[in-house]
Amino acid sequence: MIRGAVDSEDPDRLYTVTGGRSRVVDENVFDMVTLIVSESEPSPGMQSEHAKILRMCHRPLAVVEIASYLGLPVSVVKILLCDLLDMGKITARHPQVVRADTRLPEPEMLKKVLVALQNL
Amino acid sequence: MHSKTSDAREHAPLSRTARDGLKIVIVGGFGVGKTTMVRSVSEIRPLSTEETMTQAGVGIDDASLVQDKTTTTVAFDFGRISLDEQMVLYLFGAPGQERFWFLWDRLFMGTLGAVVLVDTNRLSDSWYAIDRLEHHGTPFIVARNNFGEPQHTLEEVRAALDLPPDVPIVDCDARERDSSKAVLVELVKHLYSLSTSSSAALESTA
């Protein structure tokens, strides 16, 4: 994932409606494996999905795990997470070791992954 | 999609220090053992979720024209391996069917690489996946999941799949944790060697 870059060849845009609102999500805000951490407790009257996410993420949890536990598609969860990020209720830890286009991550990083896997 | 319980203990949280999610995908034909492999190496019970994606009509690039879009839902399962205090590897078992072609870019964006799981009795099921991975420049290895005594040598399989000589091919039993782990190790070794040779190439042109 290259944050901030948009795939200009792709005519698709994610378009989803949640709770009567519509929002074109910048898909580059969250990767499926961006780790989410809550920064505050749910507030009274908060939408229940928002509250659930905050309770779930006392410790880090990936976007895709949140989606699975909520039983919602990943794209819908990304919208909910955008809301929470705007409200300052969560922080997002984005992936660092990524392959972008045909560029692989640094050999040192891959070596770390390799050694960790071998030591499992 | 299942959300069996909202019990917080079921959410199997990561270490507080986890900050770096990595992705590897396991692709292959129907019933080849993708979920089995995810299950055998994952530290959590495999989870499933789905992504809904829209495909615009040709030439249309306006998100308000919803009616001109086709929506496809793709379900996938995944597992997780905490590699150390910071790095967490997510393994995705993804469908390799042709009808998902327009999802590949986004679904596999940023993945380190892929394992193509093959069943030698149904090799043609993996052609499409291999083709797309090559097209997108995603590095991969091939793992033959053995559902019995292998009928062919790995070199025969390589020839049948028309694999380039530098793509590793290995045998595995997706039900066995050590065997599945060895497949992942093989993939990362391959990525490492690609990465060292490409940085060497960059240095020599600099």
Ligand SMILES: Nc1nc2c(ncn2[C@@H]2O[C@H](COP(=O)(O)OP(=O)(O)OP(=O)(O)O)[C@@H](O)[C@H]2O)c(=O)[nH]1
């Ligand atoms: N004998 C044997 N059976 C296996 C092996 N791997 C998987 N199976 C069985 O094959 C069946 C299909 O395996 P799955 O892991 O569900 O395959 P999949 O690729 O996830 O299938 P789809 O998601 O439906 O495409 C299951 O009944 C497994 O128990 C293997 O190595 N040997």
Ligand SMILES: [Mg+2]
């Ligand atoms: Mg499966």
